[in-house]
Amino acid sequence: MYQKHREDFLSVLEERDSAAIIFSGSLKNRNNDCDHRFRPESDFVYLMGFNEPECALVLLPNGKGTEESPRTILFLRERDPLMETWNGRRVGTERAPEQFGIDLALPIDELWDELPEFLVGHGTLVAPSGVDESRDRHLLKVLSQLRDKVRGGVRAPSALEHPRDTLHELRLFKSEDEVELIRKANSITREAHHAAMALSAEGRNECELDAEIVCTFMKRGGTGESYNNIVASGNNGTILHYGENNKTMHDGQMVLIDAGCEWKYYASDVTRTFPVNGKFSEAQTAIYQLVLDAMMASIDSVKPGKPFNEFHDVATRVLTQGLIDLGILSGPLDLALESRSYAKYTIHRTGHWLGLDVHDQGSYAGANGPREFEPGMVTTVEPGLYFTADDEEIDAKWRGIAVRIEDNILVTKDGNTNLSEGISKTIEDVEAACAGERAEVALA
Numbered sequence: 001m002y003q004k005h006r007e008d009f010l011s012v013l014e015e016r017d018s019a020a021i022i023f024s025g026s027l028k029n030r031n032n033d034c035d036h037r038f039r040p041e042s043d044f045v046y047l048m049g050f051n052e053p054e055c056a057l058v059l060l061p062n063g064k065g066t067e068e069s070p071r072t073i074l075f076l077r078e079r080d081p082l083m084e085t086w087n088g089r090r091v092g093t094e095r096a097p098e099q100f101g102i103d104l105a106l107p108i109d110e111l112w113d114e115l116p117e118f119l120v121g122h123g124t125l126v127a128p129s130g131v132d133e134s135r136d137r138h139l140l141k142v143l144s145q146l147r148d149k150v151r152g153g154v155r156a157p158s159a160l161e162h163p164r165d166t167l168h169e170l171r172l173f174k175s176e177d178e179v180e181l182i183r184k185a186n187s188i189t190r191e192a193h194h195a196a197m198a199l200s201a202e203g204r205n206e207c208e209l210d211a212e213i214v215c216t217f218m219k220r221g222g223t224g225e226s227y228n229n230i231v232a233s234g235n236n237g238t239i240l241h242y243g244e245n246n247k248t249m250h251d252g253q254m255v256l257i258d259a260g261c262e263w264k265y266y267a268s269d270v271t272r273t274f275p276v277n278g279k280f281s282e283a284q285t286a287i288y289q290l291v292l293d294a295m296m297a298s299i300d301s302v303k304p305g306k307p308f309n310e311f312h313d314v315a316t317r318v319l320t321q322g323l324i325d326l327g328i329l330s331g332p333l334d335l336a337l338e339s340r341s342y343a344k345y346t347i348h349r350t351g352h353w354l355g356l357d358v359h360d361q362g363s364y365a366g367a368n369g370p371r372e373f374e375p376g377m378v379t380t381v382e383p384g385l386y387f388t389a390d391d392e393e394i395d396a397k398w399r400g401i402a403v404r405i406e407d408n409i410l411v412t413k414d415g416n417t418n419l420s421e422g423i424s425k426t427i428e429d430v431e432a433a434c435a436g437e438r439a440e441v442a443l444a
């Protein structure tokens with residue numbers, strides 16, 4: 001799969017007379033002498049699929065694919081028995097060409113000295129600028145060295161180009177192999193959400209549900225959380241990126257869980273909301289069913305030819321009409337939509353691309369407005385309604401209710417497929433899962 005990705009990228013680069021350099025990234029310090037667990041940059045994962053820090057992949061479409069004239073060069077750390085004893089195994093330059101199917105491997109220490117020579121003969125250099133300052137300084141220096149060469153009569157890149165229009169455009173369209181990885185991530189996410197629903201009860205702490213979810217992700221072999229878990233009970237659910245996950249949960253509250261397993265660095269991104277005690281009250285039912293109706297209507301608009309904004313507009317329309325029917329907003333619908341009176345309660349957009357990054361790369365705009373869906377794209381659909389505990393403009397019964405429901409939708413030739421299907425979301429199914437009837441894999 002990664003070799004195919006490199007070939008695809010090389011073809012695009014060749015058409016554009018460009019070379020590219022893509023980095024795996026460095027270890028990030030956490031505190032004192034402890035680092036965060038390493039997670040490679042997604043562009044590097046897409047092309048290489050392995051997870052050592054301090055690597056750079058150089059792609060040269062004008063090369064011949066030999067060691068003398070390489071098309072693919074991997075710069076990486078040399079093997080070092082002492083360092084490997086302390087900090088873990090390294091592939092090293094000797095083993096890398098065969099292991100990864102690349103033309104040439106060189107020590108990362110030589111990158112900035114060697115790079116200018118390799119780039120000769122290409123018009124542009126595609127590189128992820130704006131991520132790391134020291135890297136940016138090196139890249140600019142390489143370009144200036146190349147300008148000196150140009151005076152000597154050789155062709156060389158004069159400009160840096162962000163991967164947005166090349167690599168990120170490729171990443172937007174998922175292959176069947178990539179879709180399978182997202183499906184696998186979602187099968188673990190399903191187990192995690194059902195386990196959290198079954199565990200939830202009056203008096204338990206948000207952290208217990210958070211732990212259950214992390215435990216499920218890790219013991220099933222996931223590469224981690226796709227993003228920091230959100231386990232938000234009651235009014236905490238109105239904070240979109242709540243991350244404290246440490247409050248005691250109570251009867252009468254709902255708990256909103258936004259958590260997705262990462263599998264081989266591919267993300268799932270799923271939100272479910274359920275009553276702490278497992279039984280929806282009348283007010284909770286009204287809001288929850290409205291969000292679910294908006295979601296189901298919205299998913300229907302995720303298909304080839306539909307512009308990216310439409311599923312958001314469909315969700316907004318259903319939510320706004322529902323809020324009018326519940327007496328929370330005043331009508332008529334057209335006036336409410338025009339005045340955006342709903343926005344106080346819906347807050348965010350209805351979805352985003354999903355892939356190696358939870359908010360995946362790929363442009364949302366076409367030449368004339370929002371781009372249209374095409375087969376292979378994966379988007380989230382995640383309408384929500386949020387009523388803060390201190391909102392005196394609404395009836396007391398709505399205050400502190402926050403509901404978001406989120407699935408991962410693959411655009412297919414004929415419509416779409418829900419990659420997070422099977423994670424309980426009807427009121428009946430959610431209540432069953434809370435009662436422990438959907439925890440299909442027993443947790444140790």
Ligand SMILES: [Mn+2]
Pocket residue numbers: 269352380382406
């Ligand atoms: Mn999301």
